[in-house]
Amino acid sequence: MKKRTRIKLKRNVVFLSHRLYFLSQSDSTHLNVNRTGRKMGNRALLALVFLLGCGGNSDREFIQNKGSDTLVNVAQAWAENYVSVDSTVAVAVTGGGSGTGISAMINGTVDIANSSRAMRGEEIEAARANGVDPIEHTVGFDALAIFLHPDNPLRSISFAQLGSIYGDGGNVDSWSQLGIEMPGCSSGEIVRVSRQNNSGTYAYFQEAVLGEGKDFGLGSRDMNGSSEVVDLVASTPCGIGYSGLAYATEEVFMPCVTVDEGSDCVFPSVETAIDGSYPISRPLFMYTAGQPEGQVGAYLDWILGEMGQCILFGKGYAPVTSVVCS
Numbered sequence: 334m335k336k337r338t339r340i341k342l343k344r345n346v347v348f349l350s351h352r353l354y355f356l357s358q359s360d361s362t363h364l365n366v367n368r369t370g371r372k373m374g375n376r377a378l379l380a381l382v383f384l385l386g387c388g389g390n391s392d393r394e395f396i397q398n399k400g401s402d403t404l405v406n407v408a409q410a411w412a413e414n415y416v417s418v419d420s421t422v423a424v425a426v427t428g429g430g431s432g433t434g435i436s437a438m439i440n441g442t443v444d445i446a447n448s449s450r451a452m453r454g455e456e457i458e459a460a461r462a463n464g465v466d467p468i469e470h471t472v473g474f475d476a477l478a479i480f481l482h483p484d485n486p487l488r489s490i491s492f493a494q495l496g497s498i499y500g501d502g503g504n505v506d507s508w509s510q511l512g513i514e515m516p517g518c519s520s521g522e523i524v525r526v527s528r529q530n531n532s533g534t535y536a537y538f539q540e541a542v543l544g545e546g547k548d549f550g551l552g553s554r555d556m557n558g559s560s561e562v563v564d565l566v567a568s569t570p571c572g573i574g575y576s577g578l579a580y581a582t583e584e585v586f587m588p589c590v591t592v593d594e595g596s597d598c599v600f601p602s603v604e605t606a607i608d609g610s611y612p613i614s615r616p617l618f619m620y621t622a623g624q625p626e627g628q629v630g631a632y633l634d635w636i637l638g639e640m641g642q643c644i645l646f647g648k649g650y651a652p653v654t655s656v657v658c659s
Contacts, residue, residue: 515570
């Protein structure tokens with residue numbers, strides 16, 4: 334008998350890679366669009382759309398889903414699994430960042446925008462000026478983890494220390510200032526790994542950790558995607574980075590995080606994201622232009638149902654409802 338995991342939520346919270354996936358009717362074809370081969374990948378996508386549109390099920394409906402790199406892996410998994418639910422629907426998933434997805438939704442080029450941050454006031458105004466009424470759907474929760482090289486002896490870190498490392502005007506640029514001697518890091522310099530500014534993860538870290546109105550300092554290595562952050566920290570003894578818990582690997586260490594001196598130091602996990610004890614927990618969103626109807630509405634209902642939420646849980650995120658997963 335398979336073990337079943339019961340996930341109970343302890344709170345009701347109200348509060349996002351250039352990789353492209355295209356699903357055919359019976360299976361999924363992955364088109365990896367990298368920086369050097371993006372044009373080729375786009376031409377391949379157009380050819381695939383043309384071929385699929387000319388044969389097979391002419392009634393197939395396509396849902397375009399774009400945005401958050403944090404969500405791209407689970408969005409791909411949702412798209413792949415939905416084929417078995419409704420084979421007349423194909424879901425195309427693209428990353429690129431939360432801001433990219435939101436802009437595409439405002440411009441009417443995607444059906445669903447993925448975002449790891451809430452829409453900004455100016456984005457909502459731009460949407461309404463374009464005749465779009467953006468509707469927010471909370472689809473899961475994530476713990477934004479701090480990543481260190483596994484040889485780093487640091488086991489806890491505070492918001493104040495993170496602000497001194499990442500914030501504009503911060504005065505901590507070497508591990509020795511934190512009382513750390515780093516093996517394999519002869520310079521002792523802290524290598525700050527961050528995300529590009531179109532990333533929802535970047536925006537959320539800035540708001541939640543650095544504080545309102547505070548900017549990032551210059552000199553960080555800004556990555557396109559979450560997995561790139563983890564990979565660079567894993568290969569850089571002097572490094573520190575941040576990204577979604579779901580991208581953690583055995584090649585990095587995640588310290589516990591404390592808001593201020595004297596408060597509990599909590600490690601990132603699905604459980605601490607669910608109960609709210611981890612201080613950098615965040616909601617994950619999907620946005621639609623108006624209330625979703627038809628196949629888009631059915632797809633979102635499935636994502637928020639037990640099967641969709643169990644897929645999310647299996648990818649390392651916290652579900653929005655209490656579900657029982659096999």
